Amino acid sequence: MELPYEVLVYLFKYLPKSDRKAASETCRAWYLAANDQCFLKNKVAVFFKTPLTDELVSPLNIFEESPIIYYNYLFNEVEISNKQNDFWNKMGEHIKCLTLRNCDICEKVFVYMLQKCTNIETLNVQSCKELFMSGRLLEGKTEGFLTHNLENLKSLSLSGNQYLTDALFNRFISAAPALEELNLSACSLQFHLGLVKKFYPPSINIFQNPSESVLTFYFILQLIISRAEKIKRLQFSCTLIDGAALKSLSEVQDLKLESLQVHSCDQLTNTGILALTSHQTSLRELDIGLCTRVTDQSLVHICNNLVNLEYLNIQRCRAVTDLGISELHKLTKLKSLNISQCELLTKEGLENGICKEENKRLEELDINSLNLDQTGLIMISERLPNLRSLNLSYCFNAVTDTSIQVIFKNQLLLQTLKMSHCDKVSDAGLTGMGKVEAEGGEDRPIMSNYDDAHATPRIHLGSRAEEEIVRDARRKRDVMRMCEKLSMDSYTGYSLARMKSLKELDIGGCNRITDVSLTYAFNFRELMVLNLSRCQQITYVGIEHLVKNCPSIEYINLTDCYNLNDEAVKEIVRDLKRLKQLELRGCNQLTDKTLEAVRMHCGKLQFLDVQGCRNMSPELACSIGSLPTLHTVLMSKPGPYIADGQKNRAPAPAFLPALMRKLRLH
Known part of the structure; x- marks a missing residue:
């Protein structure tokens, strides 16, 4: 008896993407159910380094003849020529999102593609320098068919195109009246006022005579001013945007941004951030990572004014200290936070900030390379019970067998755990074997602090490295014995295996991890991404158990x-x-x-x-x-x-x- 189509679709909604894809290969009925319309809106057909020029074996033919219609296509490092025109003729009207990344494509073919994609909503043209090199792209086309074809375009990305100019940019924008999102990251944006005076004298109409030589922030700002009520999301990452430019952008009348990304903008100063927090209070996402001039002053104003913020990235803002981090408790809607590589942060700042009280809203936390100890990490684990993603990489002193036991106890919802190069972690921590007697007679899990206290004292004649090797071998032997002799009278701590929802695990560089952990602590049916790089003690024995217990990798x-x-x-x-x-x-x-x-x-x-x-x-x-x-x-x-x-x-x-x-x- 076959299940009805509607029942299959309902069941597939509970499966992760990878499992749903595997299930679609079972039979035709399951294939059709796994590609129902409710799933297709998020599916992307990716062509990476794929030869498309051969008409007989072109993979595009598969999509042309398929009963399933895909709406999103990504072409990465491929050559697109007029030999694929049949594909655009057949599928163009169905395409909602089109991404061209590092592609070899000429202007004529690109225009033909846009002509056929009549319902496109998202267009990403990234690092396709040959397409913009002549400066004639879309010339004379924006007043014709493109005005109708791009009327539904809501998101435009022209990132990484060094030959982009005001004239080229204007041709795209003039054909897209409904634009809400704009991405100009890694473009050669010019902010110098001397260039503005040179190319745009006071008497000139900038929209009728845009420069064909440079891409100026002044021109982009004027365009944003003219469409302030519709623009919601902007990306200027990896550009020379400074405090004055961000201030002028923030003060645009009727502009209510929801997302702003200015990642890796070294010229950005507190002046721009202060203006941003004063005028764009509707922001929900803010990325100022690697903006090295940002200080506590900016963070204090962010926490006081941007009360709707859900995502905040201040990665490697090295001037930020505990004074600024202590204000984070005011962002009551915050779901994702990246404070990695902020060298001046300590446990006290986190304790007064995101850990001031139990925080059940925060789901993603990146504290990579922070200078914390294990008590700081234990505090984080106890105060943030609903984390889905946690990055602890390079927290050498914080990540120990003691602290990760607390994580395994409290963070049962984790889907991503990264603790790369935390070399104090061993099999004892991952498996949770052994016990120690705490004060008050209460038992708690033992960690890897095996110091052979009960061994007969003797002088070690080898080097310190040799002594460490011997200690690791004894540690492995003891944990293995405990795992093998596990019974009711032996205490078991909190094993990594408790985290049943884990999909990504990074323990690269944790060289104390051996086959013992792979055998007794790895049992994840949904694990997709695993990094065991430089775990040099693992062998065939551990791999044999790993692949049987983690089949979805x-x-x-x-x-x-x-x-x-x-x-x-x-x-x-x-x-x-x-x-x-x-x-x-x-x-x-x-x-x-x-x-x-x-x-x-x-x-x-x-x-x-x-x-x-x-x-x-x-x-x-x-x-x-x-x-x-x-x-x-x-x-x-x-x-x-x-x-x-x-x-x-x-x-x-x-x-x-x-x-x-x-x-x-x-």
């Missing part, structure tokens, strides 16, 4: 895990059916058997990194590029090689041009 990083062999990789590629990205850089035990296993079992692999795997044949590594889904292979430069004490200086093999597009030699 799509991206796995095993860089510099030099104890892994071919059998371990064979387990990975054979049992992880959804694997898309595999990084094996520096795993120098791997041989051609690994490549053969990849060729045999990886039906969905898109990215492979085998740099530094010196026992692999470069010819075989190149031939892997023939896999239909694989778009990138990273490998070391072939030759010269040493065999029997003699260098082999044979020339590198001749590769097919189609394969060369997939390969990156380092």
